[in-house]
Amino acid sequence: MADSPPPLSEVWVNVCGGIEGARSHDMVAEEVPVAMIYNGVSHAVMMASPCDLRDFALGFSLSEGILQRPDQLFSIGITAGEDGIEVDMHIAGDCYARLREQRRNMAGRTGCGLCGTESLACVVRALEPVTEKPLPSDEAVQAALKNLKSHQPLQSQTGATHGAAWCDAQGRIVLAREDVGRHNALDKLIGAGLREHGEQAFRDGFALISSRASFEMVQKGASAGIATLVAVSAPTALAIREARKSGMNLIGFARPGRHVIYARGNCTAQENA
Numbered sequence: 001m002a003d004s005p006p007p008l009s010e011v012w013v014n015v016c017g018g019i020e021g022a023r024s025h026d027m028v029a030e031e032v033p034v035a036m037i038y039n040g041v042s043h044a045v046m047m048a049s050p051c052d053l054r055d056f057a058l059g060f061s062l063s064e065g066i067l068q069r070p071d072q073l074f075s076i077g078i079t080a081g082e083d084g085i086e087v088d089m090h091i092a093g094d095c096y097a098r099l100r101e102q103r104r105n106m107a108g109r110t111g112c113g114l115c116g117t118e119s120l121a122c123v124v125r126a127l128e129p130v131t132e133k134p135l136p137s138d139e140a141v142q143a144a145l146k147n148l149k150s151h152q153p154l155q156s157q158t159g160a161t162h163g164a165a166w167c168d169a170q171g172r173i174v175l176a177r178e179d180v181g182r183h184n185a186l187d188k189l190i191g192a193g194l195r196e197h198g199e200q201a202f203r204d205g206f207a208l209i210s211s212r213a214s215f216e217m218v219q220k221g222a223s224a225g226i227a228t229l230v231a232v233s234a235p236t237a238l239a240i241r242e243a244r245k246s247g248m249n250l251i252g253f254a255r256p257g258r259h260v261i262y263a264r265g266n267c268t269a270q271e272n273a
Helices: 053-063 093-102 138-147 153-158 182-200 215-223 237-246
Strands: 008-015 022-029 032-038 041-048 073-081 084-091 162-167 173-179 206-209 228-231 249-255 258-263
Touching: 008 153, 022 153, 032 053, 041 053, 053 073, 053 084, 053 182, 053 215, 084 093, 138 162, 138 206, 138 228, 138 249, 138 258, 153 173, 162 182, 173 182, 182 206, 182 215, 215 228, 215 237, 237 249, 237 258
Parallel strands: 032 084, 206 228, 228 249
Antiparallel strands: 008 022, 032 041, 073 084, 162 173, 162 206, 249 258
16 A cells, blocks of 8 residues: 655746746645545546545545445545555445446546536435524634635645635634645545534534535535535525525625625525525
């Protein structure tokens, strides 16, 4: 078994502007193919940062509906090779049977969570309603936003990764994960939270993501019971509709001094408007 590569590398570059032809070094983020293998059969290959892969395995399995509970994942084996990393998972037999029926064979890329989905019906799957929670206070959102960068060491060194953080009701960041892919960062956060805190992981507080809020991010959050999702960038219209259907609070354009509420729990469309 080879060690997984580090999540960043140092490269020599030529800097243009200022000092003519200056030669320097730069830190760049690694992205590697990560094969998700269930009971010996490859299901998906995702481009990801080669760190926190056990969290990624659990979070991905839950947010994609492969597992319904963390205890349905019995073991994880991680093997790094020249072509990428294999994450070999042993899951419950009924989960594997459902997985085979889905007939999904994805080849995921950094910016896409749907590559390889075989039918339109597989895209927007029905979600269980989340437990309704009040909106976080403006002060809490702003406090979390202010401190997000301090929990993104890879981003600070490379400028190439997304972050996903779980924040308590006061806006204190209690858990964070990073990845070159925004979906992956959220999956890693979900996996880490459930591994460390079980069913209580996402009971009180909100998730903060450094990206836009696409409908996949809403689906992944709702699948883990996250009742409030705060995004630094914009949500899509489908994300807003999905958030409202699941009873999720959705906040976008979280910037210093302001943020925009797009969905409030189980309010009607008119009340949300």
